[in-house]
Amino acid sequence: MTAAVSFQHVSRHFGSVRAVDDVNLDIAEGEFFAMLGPSGSGKTTCLRLIAGFEQPTSGHIEIFGETAEGLPPYRRNVNTVFQDYALFPHMTVGENVAYGLMIKGVARADREAQARDALAMVKLKDFGARRPGQLSGGQRQRVALARALVNKPKVLLLDEPLGALDLKLREQMQEELKSLQKQLGITFVFVTHDQGEALSMADRVAIFNDGKIVQAGSPSDVYERPRSRFVADFVGSSNVLSPEFAAAHGGSNSWTSLRPEKIRVLTDEKAVPVGSGAATGIVSSVQYQGPVTRVVVDVEGTRLAAAVPAGSADIREGQTVHLTWPRAALVAMDGA
Template structure:
């Protein structure tokens, strides 16, 4: 069975700018695939290449085994949910959802039935006669999702669709999107710059930087085993240890990632456990963050950040502390 989407050495240039630079990837049918990276990294251009809004400068794109380059958007079995939702303000919710079916020539009674089914799917049953202006941001996001799903696409493209929502609603929609994708079995391709969204929803994540994929894998893989300093810093936060420090603390003489939550604070006189490394230093910053407190420690010129359970110790700037971590926690990286 061919991949849902396949990029084979795809590039997209705008003059001298290489927005996408020799990208190769396969997205499996039924997969929730996230493209994660900072602004300008190439992820949204890749999404537009799948949708047909852009054409590659070079390389080859397939959607379910069929050549995609040169094919207009309306001939591709994909739909896109945009960040701004792009709803028609003069239409009712039901008319917005049914619009794509109307363009396809579906009879009015049938498209209205399908629109109502799609609204029920996104938990908006009974909202079909309202206008977009009468809805909350989260409800408008659901309408945009229903409008895309009613066309029964084989691939659903989502361009930062949760970016305009507040934190609580964004977390709720993350969970609902994941459940909906599993129920429908549709391939979701989700573009975001929010690593929390990508890690919480995706089956696999591709990390973009400067138009290239710098690492791809499961959320656990890219978080626990970053291959480069960029990935270590961008996906969550990390202590990037210089080779000399890593080698002096039981590791390889290579740039090394050590996540703050892997570090614990030893109490006064408390010895480290077997197979642990330690470093002593002076606290230079204390940040209370609800469930955890983040400590920044100057360990003889190397800055270490530790995330410890809030309330587990009373620590102030200037205190001398000893930090400990398991020897298996640091991860040597392939590139600085």
């Protein structure tokens, strides 16, 4: 089956800077694919290479089996939704949505009808006559989405489109974007530095660092089985254990990831399950975080963070506690 987007040994250099460094990647048709990484990791440059705003220094890019390098953006069946929305303030919402169709020469009545349908799709059916300045941030984001979708792209590129929204609205839009992608069945390529967004929406996630993909897989695979210390640290929160500590507490002699939510904090040593990984230490801090309490424990010079349900135990700083975890929660990684 032909991939929606294929990168074959793609690099993009800016002088001596390797923004993208020998990336190989296949994105399936109909997939919600997230590119996740810190600033400067190469994820946005990859998105721009798909869009045609950048050209590769070396390597080969295909979009649905067709060579993309050298092809200008307007000849690619892709559309981009930007973080700043890029709406025309002097146009109405309806005119903004219909703009791409006007450039293509679609008759006025047809493009206005298609714009209305696109606005209805993003729950802005009656907003066509308004100006962008009269809308909230979330509404402007929906207009930008409608403007991209009205062109019926095979691939929709989303460059941190939720970055300007507050937390509650971001969560709402995450649900709506995922629902819309399922409804339309088109390929979404989503760039973000927010781990929660990537894990909650994507079918697959690629983790970028220093211009390379360091791990790709399902959200659960990337979170539960990080292959490197970078992925363990960047995706969620993790205790990265030294080979010596891991080997002494139920794991292998390698760098190891142990997620805080896998750790139980007990005040009675007799309650520690037989056969589990275990350690005893002194509580150095207790931080209430709403649904969970973060407990940091000093164990033989190693600090372990545990996430326990709020109110589940009376734990205080300076207290001696016993930590326990399933041996399967110790995930061996490479040393990079």
